[in-house]
Amino acid sequence: MDKIVDSYRYLRGVSKTLIKKWVKLEAPREIPWTPLAKPLSESTVALISTGGIALRTDRPFDQEGERQNPWWGDPSYRVIPRGTKAEDIRVYHMHIDPRYGEQDLNCLLPLDRLDELANSGAVGRAAPSHYSFMGYLLDPQELLIKSMPMMIEHLRADGVDAAVFIPA
C-alpha cells in the first residue's frame, strides 16, 4: 500500500495538541501557481531551509530576543552560498535539535546533494545563493512583509526557476 506520512508521528504532548489546533485555525484560500518554466534539467534551483541557519561570519539569529519574549521569533533571513559546509554555519532554531545540521549541513540544507544532481544533469544548475529563516514564528507578518520581498528579489537576480522549501 502507498505510504501516507503521519503528521503527528514525531509530536508528543503539548506540541501535538498545538499542531492539531493550528491546522484547524486555517481556512482554504486561493492557491498561487507558477508552472515550471522549463525542465528541471535546464532549471536553476535554490534551497530554502527553515532551520535558522547562518554563516558563522554572518549576524546570528536573535535567540536572546526570543528568550526575552517567547512569543517572538527573529523574522530575518540569511544567505547561505553554494559550497557552504557544516563547519561554516550555526543552526539557531530553538525548537529542533541543531546538532544534526551542525554535524552535516545536508541534513537540513542539502547543498552538496544539489551540486551532485547538477553534476549528473538531473538539475540544470544550483543557484549561487540559498536561504534560511526561522520556521517557528508565531507572528509571521514581518517575515512576509520585510524578509520575503528581499529574498524574492535575490532569487530573481540569480535567475532561479525553482525553489525547494525544507522544514527543520
Added chain:
Amino acid sequence: MGLAQREVERAGIATIALSSIPDLTSAVSIPRLAAIEHPFGQTMGRPGDRDTQRAVLSAALEAMEEMSTPGSIRHLPFEWTGPMKEALAQLPVAPPIAGHLKWHPWELPRLLSRDVPRGA
C-alpha cells in the same frame, strides 16, 4: 513555511515544500507539497547518509516536475529506521515558550489560538 512559499510562488518562481507535518503545511493552501516522515532536525536524512539525502531531494524535485495541479500533495515512501526514542529525543535546551508556559500555564489557550500578545 507555507506562507513564505506562497509568496515565492506568487512572485513567479515555481516552489515545492518538503514537510514532515503535511497537515499543517498544506493547511495554508500551498501549490506543491512532498510529505516526508523524517524526524525534526534530520529532514533530509541522518548526518553522513548521502544516499538518503540525495534520494529525498530527487524525489521532491521529481514530484515538482510532475505536478500540474495547484495544491498537489505527494507522500514520499521513505521509512525512518532506528529507535523512536532517538527520533523523539529531548532537545538539549527546551524552547523559551515551553519554559514560559510552565510558569504561565493560563496563557496556553493564547498559544493554541495563536493569539500573540502585542508588544509583549
